[in-house]
Structure formats: C-alpha cells, structure tokens
Amino acid sequence: MSVTPDEALSVSPADAHEISAEAAKLSRRHFVGKVWQVIFASSTLVGIVALTTLLLNIVNSAFGYVAVENTVQPEHLAINGVPIERMPKEDLVAVLESHVSAGLMRRFENEIPWEERTREDVYNLVLERVVDPKPVAQWSLYESLFTVDAIRQEMVERYPEADLIFKSWVTPSFITSPQSSNAFNAGVRTAILGSLWTISIAIIFSFPIGVGAAIYLQEYAKDNLINRIITLNINNLAGVPSIIYGILGLALFVRLLGQVTSGAIFGYTDPMTANGRTILSAGLTLGLLILPLIIINAQEAIKAVPNSLRQASYGIGATRWQTIWHHVLPSALPGILTGTILAISRAIGETAPLVVVGASTFITFDPDGPFSKFTTLPVQIYQWTARPQDVFRNLAAGGIIVLLLMLLSMNAIAVLLRNRYSRRI
Amino acid sequence: MASLNPESSNGRYAIEAKDLNLYYGDFRAVKDTNMKFERNKITAIIGPSGCGKSTVLRAFNRMNELIPIYHATGEVIFNGTNIYNDDVDPVEVRRHIGMVFQKPNPFPKSIYENVAWGVRKVTNYKGKLDDIVEQSLRQAALWDEVKDILDQSGLALSGGQQQRLCIARTLAVKPNVVLMDEPASALDPIATLRIEELIQELKKDYTIIIVTHNMQQAARASDYTAFFNMDEDRAGFLVEYDRTTKMFTNPEKRLTEDYISGRFG
Ligand SMILES: Nc1ncnc2c1ncn2[C@@H]1O[C@H](COP(=O)(O)OP(=O)(O)O)[C@@H](O)[C@H]1O
Ligand SMILES: [Mg+2]
Numbered sequence: 188m189s190v191t192p193d194e195a196l197s198v199s200p201a202d203a204h205e206i207s208a209e210a211a212k213l214s215r216r217h218f219v220g221k222v223w224q225v226i227f228a229s230s231t232l233v234g235i236v237a238l239t240t241l242l243l244n245i246v247n248s249a250f251g252y253v254a255v256e257n258t259v260q261p262e263h264l265a266i267n268g269v270p271i272e273r274m275p276k277e278d279l280v281a282v283l284e285s286h287v288s289a290g291l292m293r294r295f296e297n298e299i300p301w302e303e304r305t306r307e308d309v310y311n312l313v314l315e316r317v318v319d320p321k322p323v324a325q326w327s328l329y330e331s332l333f334t335v336d337a338i339r340q341e342m343v344e345r346y347p348e349a350d351l352i353f354k355s356w357v358t359p360s361f362i363t364s365p366q367s368s369n370a371f372n373a374g375v376r377t378a379i380l381g382s383l384w385t386i387s388i389a390i391i392f393s394f395p396i397g398v399g400a401a402i403y404l405q406e407y408a409k410d411n412l413i414n415r416i417i418t419l420n421i422n423n424l425a426g427v428p429s430i431i432y433g434i435l436g437l438a439l440f441v442r443l444l445g446q447v448t449s450g451a452i453f454g455y456t457d458p459m460t461a462n463g464r465t466i467l468s469a470g471l472t473l474g475l476l477i478l479p480l481i482i483i484n485a486q487e488a489i490k491a492v493p494n495s496l497r498q499a500s501y502g503i504g505a506t507r508w509q510t511i512w513h514h515v516l517p518s519a520l521p522g523i524l525t526g527t528i529l530a531i532s533r534a535i536g537e538t539a540p541l542v543v544v545g546a547s548t549f550i551t552f553d554p555d556g557p558f559s560k561f562t563t564l565p566v567q568i569y570q571w572t573a574r575p576q577d578v579f580r581n582l583a584a585g586g587i588i589v590l591l592l593m594l595l596s597m598n599a600i601a602v603l604l605r606n607r608y609s610r611r612i
Numbered sequence: 613m614a615s616l617n618p619e620s621s622n623g624r625y626a627i628e629a630k631d632l633n634l635y636y637g638d639f640r641a642v643k644d645t646n647m648k649f650e651r652n653k654i655t656a657i658i659g660p661s662g663c664g665k666s667t668v669l670r671a672f673n674r675m676n677e678l679i680p681i682y683h684a685t686g687e688v689i690f691n692g693t694n695i696y697n698d699d700v701d702p703v704e705v706r707r708h709i710g711m712v713f714q715k716p717n718p719f720p721k722s723i724y725e726n727v728a729w730g731v732r733k734v735t736n737y738k739g740k741l742d743d744i745v746e747q748s749l750r751q752a753a754l755w756d757e758v759k760d761i762l763d764q765s766g767l768a769l770s771g772g773q774q775q776r777l778c779i780a781r782t783l784a785v786k787p788n789v790v791l792m793d794e795p796a797s798a799l800d801p802i803a804t805l806r807i808e809e810l811i812q813e814l815k816k817d818y819t820i821i822i823v824t825h826n827m828q829q830a831a832r833a834s835d836y837t838a839f840f841n842m843d844e845d846r847a848g849f850l851v852e853y854d855r856t857t858k859m860f861t862n863p864e865k866r867l868t869e870d871y872i873s874g875r876f877g
Contacts, residue, residue, distance in 0.1 A: 409680060495717035501678060501780070502787050503730040504707025513729070605730060 196361075197560040227300070245591075248584035249356045251331040252338055254349040256318040257369075259286065271313060278307040279313050312440040315372065322370055322578045323349050356585035365551045373584050378567035379551055381466065382535060384554050385563055388470025389477060389534055394527060397481030401523075404482070405489040406511050418486075425479040433540030436472030441544060444468075450558030464545030467557040471546050477530040484526020491526040509576060520607035527600035532594050538565040564590050619667065624817035626651045626789050627672055627709075632686035634667050636679065643847040645686075647838060649789075654811060654820045656830035656856065659840035660876070664848025665823040666714075668840070669791050672821065674702040674710035675817045688777045691788070707734050710787035714794040716774035718766030718781070723749075723758050726766040726777055730785045737786075744784055751817075752780035753810045772803025783814075791816065792822040793848070796829065808833045827872060839868050 261527055264271050267388050271282065280301055280404050295312065314320075323346050326338055329354065364374025394541055400421075409518045410415040445463035490511075492515050500510040516523075546566040562570075565584060571583040597607070625648040634642040642664040651782050661847045670676040672688055674695060681846045687694040695705045719726050731737050737744060745762070747757040754776040758769070767775050775795055782790060792811070796804040811820055811833055824830050830837050837860070838853040852859065852868045863869045870876055 295631040493717075495713065495715060496719070498678070498711075498713060499719060499781075500674070501703075501711070501781060502675065502706060502711040503674075504703055504705075504710075504734045505730070506703050509733055513733070514719060 196428055197563055206532055216489040245584050245587050247328045248581050250328045251354065251581070252326045252335075253352055253354045253578075254342055254346045255352055256323045256346065258321065259317050261318050262312070264317065271310065271318075274310075276304070276309050279306065279309040282313055282317060283309065291316070312596045315369075319369075320371060325354075325578055325581055333488065354581075356581045357588050359406045360603045361585055362589060365553065366549060366562070367551060368549075370576070370582055373582055374568060375564060377553060378562050378564045378586070379593075380553050381469075381546075381561040382563040382565075383557075384466045384557070385470040385473055385541070385561060386531060386535055386559060388467060389473035390527070390531060392474035393478040393481055393530075394473055396476050397527075398485045398523060401485030401489055402511060402516075405486050406507070406515065421479045421482050425483055425594045429476055429537050430539040430543060432472055432476040432542030435475065436468060436540060436544045440468035440471050448558075450514045450556075453558075455558050462545075464547070464560065465558050466554055467559050467562040469541050469546065469563070470543050470557070472540050473534040476540060478535045480528055480530035480533065480560070484530065485519070485523045488522025488526060489515060491522060492518045524608070525601045528597055528604070532597045532601075535594060535597070536590065538563075538569050541566050541567070564593070577588040618787065620732055624651060625649060626690070628687075629668075629672070629689040630689065632668070632671060632684065632688065634664065634671050634684050635675065635682065636667075637681040640845065641849045642671070642840075643645045643843070643849050644875070645850050647652065647850060648727040649854055650820060651819050652817075653835040654797065654815050654822060654833060655808050655836040656680065656813050656832050656834035657716055657821065657823045657838045657840060658825065658827060658849075658871075659848065660842065660871070661825065662839045662846070663842045665840055666793050668848070669793050669821060669823050670711075672789070673706045673711055673789055675711060680729060706788050707785055709791060710782035710820055712775070712778055712782055712790065712792040712795045715798050716771055716778050718769070718774050720765065720767055723766050724762040724768070727780050727784045730781060734785050748780040748784035749777075751783050753806065753813070754774045754780055770803070770806060772806060775799060775803070775807060778805075779810065779814075784817075787818065789819045789821065792820065794823055794825060797825065804829070820839075827860075827874075831834045831856060839871060840866075841867060841871070 204302045209508045261271055266274065266278055266282070269278070271279065274282070276423070283295075324341070324555075327330070327332075330338065336378055341491075342349065353435070362379070363376050364372060365374040365377045366375075373608060404414065408417075440448045441463040448463035448465050448468040449455075482595075496514050496518060498509055501507075541563055543559075546562050547560045548562075548570055550560050568583045568586040570592065571579040571586060622644075627649040629645050629647050632642065632645040633640060643753065645668060657669065659665050660788060668675065670686055672690075672695075676682045676684070684696065686696075688696060690705070693700065695702075695709075703791075719729065721729065724745055727748050728741050731744050732739060742830065746755060746759075749758060757773060758764075758777075766774065778792075779795075796807045799807065806852065808829065812823065813875060814820060822834065834856045837856045839851045840848045841851045842848055852863055852865045854864070859868065860872060863872065
C-alpha cells in the first residue's frame with residue numbers, strides 16, 4: 188500500500204477515534220509487559236541478594252581480629268638474654284625439655300630423632316607446645332573493620348595479657364594441617380582426603396553401573412510396562428532424602444556387610460576400625476546416593492544422540508554393540524560426564540548420610556585406604572559448628588570456603604569437559 | 613548361517629520381494645507387494661507421501677527392525693536366500709545391502725574415519741585402508757574435493773558433499789545393492805544433479821533402488837520405475853512397475869498417468 192504524505196496526514200474523525208483507541212490498547216499492552224519485566228527482575232534480585240548474604244556471612248566469619256593469649260610468654264623462655272627467635276637448636280630442645288613431659292619428649296624423639304630435626308622444626312615445636320598461643324576472643328570481619336576502637340578498648344579491659352592479631356582462617360596451612368583440638372593448628376587435610384577417598388569410591392562404584400544401566404534402559408530395553416516402571420522408580424529414587432540413603436548404608440554396608448567393609452575378610456585388622464564405619468562404607472553409600480542421578484543424566488545424554496547416527500551405523504552392517512560403543516557413547520560422553528560431575532558435586536556436599544553411616548568425630552591421621560575411619564569436609568564443618576567454643580565457628584567458615592572452592596572447581600571442570608568434547612568434532 | 617555371499621549368485625535379479633506385507637503394530641503400511649529388481653540397474657520408487665516407499669525400501673535390508681512395533685510377512689530373496697529366514701542375521705544383510713538416507717548423516721568423525729570405520733569394523737578387508745578410502749571417495753566423486761582435508765570433520769562439509777561422503781561410506785564395505793531414500797531431497801539443485809550423475813556411474817558396479825518424490829528425477833535417472841499408491845486403509849500397494857520410458861510415456865494404468873501428469877499426489 189502506498190500512501191502519500193498528504194493522505195496520511197488527513198485523518199477523518201472516525202479514523203482518529205479508532206487510532207486513539209488502538210494507541211490506548213497498545214500502551215496498555217506495553218504496560219503489562221513492563222510489569223512482568225519488573226517482576227522477573229525482582230526475582231533475580233532476590234536470588235542475588237540471598238547468595239550475596241550467604242557469601243558475606245561466610246567471609247565475615249572467616250577473617251577478623253583474634254585476641255591471642257600465650258600459655259607461656261616467649262620473653263620468659265629467653266636463656267641468658269637470648270630470645271627463642273635467635274636460639275640455636277640445642278637450646279630450643281632444652282627449653283622444650285623443661286616445659287613438656289618426659290613422655291612427650293620421648294614421643295618426639297621416636298617420631299624423628301633430635302639430631303635429624305632442623306632448627307626450624309624444633310622452633311615450631313616450642314611455639315606449638317610451650318608458647319602455645321590460644322584464642323581467647325575473636326571478632327567478625329565487619330567488627331574488625333568498623334569497630335576497631337571498641338575492640339582495642341575491650342582488649343585492654345578484659346584481655347590485658349593477650350595480643351591482637353588479624354587472622355585469616357583460610358590459609359595454606361589450614362588446608363595442609365590435620366584436624367587438631369587447638370583451633371590455631373586445626374586444618375582440613377584429614378577431611379579433604381576423606382572427601383576425596385569417599386568420592387573416588389562412590390565414582391568407581393556408581394559410574395560404570397549407572398552408565399551401564401542407562402545404556403541398557405535406552406538401547407536394549409523394550410518400551411514395556413516393566414521398564415517404564417523401572418525408569419519411573421529411578422526418577423523417584425533421585426528425589427529420596429539423602430538421610431534415607433544413610434540409614435540404608437548403615438544397615439547394609441556397616442551392619443550386614445561389616446566383615447567386607449571393615450576389611451576383616453581381606454585379613455585387614457586394624458583395632459581402630461573394628462566395625463564397618465569405614466571409607467568404603469561411606470563411599471558405597473554416596474555411590475548409592477548418586478547412582479540414580481548418574482543413570483538419569485546418562486539416559487538423557489544417550490537419548491539426545493540423534494537416531495540418524497544409529498541408522499548410519501546399522502546401515503553399513505554394524506552390530507548393536509558396535510553402534511553403541513563407537514557412535515552412541517562417544518556422542519553421549521560429554522553429557523554423561525557433565526551429569527556425573529554434577530552428581531559428584533552433590534555427593535561432596537552431603538553430610539547427613541555420612542553422619543548416619545558413622546563419620547568419626549575426631550581423627551588426626553590421614554586415611555590410608557578404604558578400610559580407614561573417615562571424616563569428610565562437610566562432616567568436619569558440621570562438627571566444628573557444633574562445638575561450644577566460638578572460635579570453631581570461624582574454622583567452620585574457613586572450611587566452608589574450601590568446600591565451596593572445591594565445588595566451584597568441579598563445576599568448572601564439568602563446563603570445560605562439555606565444551607571441549609562437544610567442540611572436538 | 614545362510615550365506616549371503618553376493619558372488620554365490622548371478623541371476624538376473626538382485627532382489628525379489630514376494631507377497632511382502634509390512635506392518636507397524638496393527639497398521640498395515642504396505643500390502644501384498646511382489647517385485648523384482650534387476651542387477652546393475654537403477655530402479656526408482658515413486659508415489660505420494662506416506663504411501664510406504666521408505667517402509668518398502670527399509671524392508672529390503674531389514675532396517676525397519678530398528679522400529680520395535682514393526683513386523684513383516686512374506687519374503688525378500690537376495691541372491692537366492694530369503695533374508696527374513698530365521699537363520700539370517702540382519703547385521704549381515706545390511707552389510708550387503710547398503711543404505712543412504714534422506715538427510716546426510718556422516719559420523720561425527722573425520723572424513724577418513726567416516727569411510728574407514730565400516731571397512732575396519734564390518735568387513736574383513738585385508739588391503740591397505742588408505743587405498744579403499746581413496747577408492748571409495750573416488751567412486752563417490754568426492755576424492756578431489758577432500759583429498760587434502762581427510763582429517764577434517766565430515767560434518768564440516770556442505771550438504772551435498774556430506775551426502776556423497778555417506779555414499780562413499782556405504783560403498784566402502786562393498787555392498788551388492790545400494791538403497792537410497794530420497795538422497796537428494798535435502799540438497800540444492802546443483803548438488804542434486806551431482807548425486808544423480810554419481811548414481812549413473814555407480815550402476816556399473818551396484819544395483820540401485822532409489823526412492824524419490826521428484827518425478828523428473830525418476831524420469832532422468834532411472835531404468836525402471838515403480839509407482840506406489842495408498843488404498844482406503846492407507847496401506848501402500850504397487851500400482852505399476854515398468855521401464856521408466858514406458859511409465860512416463862505410456863503407462864498401463866490410469867492412476868499412474870494421473871500421478872505422473874501431476875493430477876494428484
Ligand atoms: N516408525 C513408524 N511407526 C509407525 N508408523 C510409521 C512409522 N514410519 C512410517 N509409518 C507409517 O507408515 C506409512 C508409510 O510411511 P513411509 O514409508 O515413511 O512413507 P513414504 O516414505 O512413502 O512417505 C505412513 O502412514 C506412516 O505414518
Ligand atoms: Mg519416506
């Protein structure tokens with residue numbers, strides 16, 4: 188339709204009425220759209236605020252001022268006016284000897300003879316065992332930043348002996364130190380190793396079974412009632428609360444299969460792990476927990492492989508197994524891996540089932556195999572938060588940061604794998 | 613196991629369908645089909661959409677059996693053996709009666725691997741893999757275009773090149789018969805022409821059965837034409853089957869004439 192400018196400008200009254208009605212309607216449509224946009228934006232905002240609060244809350248506890256009181260002031264340890272910082276090794280050993288029990292000295296000697304220890308090593312022992320700094324009060328990051336004066340005031344009034352230091356609870360030594368009852372020495376190494384052990388066992392157990400089941404259900408099973416019920420039940424299992432898996436794990440792996448999970452039938456007898464509350468039991472329990480997730484994700488990934496690919500393979504005389512192994516699985520692999528990693532990062536954060544299965548409350552030695560006692564990072568965090576002393580709340584915050592970093596890197600790996608494999612060809 | 617060795621027979625016909633009825637569940641998609649396909653000839657199957665052309669074609673290499681609800685009655689004789697006999701393995705059938713699909717479907721692998729995979733996994737070819745890859749790509753008129761990029765993904769090729777790659781992949785396992793289900797329908801006219809030329813070349817060595825909804829294509833490219841139509845129950849049946857020249861100039865049946873002259877379908 189071609190309209191000259193003149194025609195377009197000369198509008199009859201009836202037309203004008205219609206046009207203004209139309210315009211009113213249009214502006215109403217725009218208005219409705221705007222309202223929804225605002226609603227959606229606010230939903231996003233609520234989510235962001237919740238997440239930020241969570242993170243701030245953790246960071247708030249993980250850093251801040253600490254009032255530290257030494258059991259023995261270092262100045263009091265000086266020999267002939269030489270402070271411990273400048274003492275030779277022999278003198279440091281003497282200091283140690285005069286402050287700790289003979290039994291402890293013998294244990295140190297048995298671990299590493301004094302001749303073989305470095306000066307640094309002995310110096311650290313002195314700091315740890317003799318000076319033995321203990322936190323007497325701690326403040327949150329917010330307080331440390333904005334109420335410094337009040338903190339100093341309180342220090343003078345209540346802890347005249349104590350030093351005020353600014354402490355980050357996540358440090359390299361926090362990650363590499365084992366569990367300890369002294370908050371300054373406590374770390375998450377035992378827990379991280381425990382987490383890695385249990386997760387590895389969970390993967391070794393549930394990845395092959397899960398992918399195998401998914402292959403069976405997607406590529407072999409006929410579409411009949413029984414198989415549909417099976418699939419439905421797997422979907423339901425994925426939604427079962429994790430504590431129920433814990434109860435199952437306790438009954439099945441700890442009680443019923445205790446001989447196996449404690450390693451007894453393999454001739455592994457450690458008096459410390461007489462029952463089945465081992466890494467193996469924990470790993471298998473987590474394995475059961477993520478099995479339905481792995482099956483479902485793998486099924487989805489296999490389902491997403493186009494049928495034309497299967498036809499191409501069958502069309503040149505490949506068998507079903509060749510088609511699955513050489514074509515379907517490679518195409519489904521990125522999806523399977525992504526799903527598996529997401530399932531694993533769910534398992535890493537699980538606490539309840541492991542507490543039920545019998546995570547140890549306090550172990551300071553590294554797990555050395557599937558038949559060790561265990562604790563895991565979230566369990567450790569949980570136990571710290573349950574301690575009466577406030578300072579363990581700060582440790583828990585540090586542990587949470589480590590856990591979050593672990594989860595973030597797992598998810599990053601998942602994304603990388605997916606991109607890498609789907610771009611490969 | 614029954615032998616499907618293509619060398620074991622050299623009768624005039626490569627494939628013969630006897631009283632073939634094909635069903636999806638209770639629905640009969642194709643009824644009472646009897647037809648023979650001459651060796652080293654191109655036979656086109658035409659007919660309106662949904663009349664069962666693809667179903668019939670896939671019955672000749674038992675591809676339909678991938679569809680769970682499908683079943684067939686009747687016989688398909690290939691080199692003297694009924695491929696529906698209990699002792700015949702469908703995997704073996706498909707290796708001798710290859711198939712090219714409507715939509716190009718290369719493997720998500722390199723061009724080389726697309727051709728070599730079947731040779732390595734399906735046949736017991738003893739020669740050098742490089743040779744058969746080159747030979748197959750030459751047969752499919754693709755060699756000159758891809759000889760320098762053999763390690764690139766097959767999916768990076770144009771649609772027409774992909775389809776020729778799929779043809780090369782099919783030829784590489786040395787089938788006896790090649791079934792093609794509208795191989796050019798997803799391609800542009802120039803790529804279509806190249807595929808048609810290629811098919812002419814291939815009939816020296818292979819028996820070719822090609823489904824097409826494009827009547828010009830059937831007229832240009834085939835030696836024989838079979839026309840299928842649907843009855844009231846939507847079951848496909850063979851209306852007329854003759855030399856292509858006869859079918860397009862002087863068909864016996866009124867229905868064929870109407871369809872070919874574009875009066876329905
Ligand atoms: N996988 C299937 N399941 C059920 N019905 C099918 C299936 N494939 C085809 N059909 C039916 O069989 C009939 C023939 O289909 P098809 O062979 O694809 O026809 P054409 O290739 O001639 O268009 C159609 O009615 C179609 O709906
Ligand atoms: Mg079709």
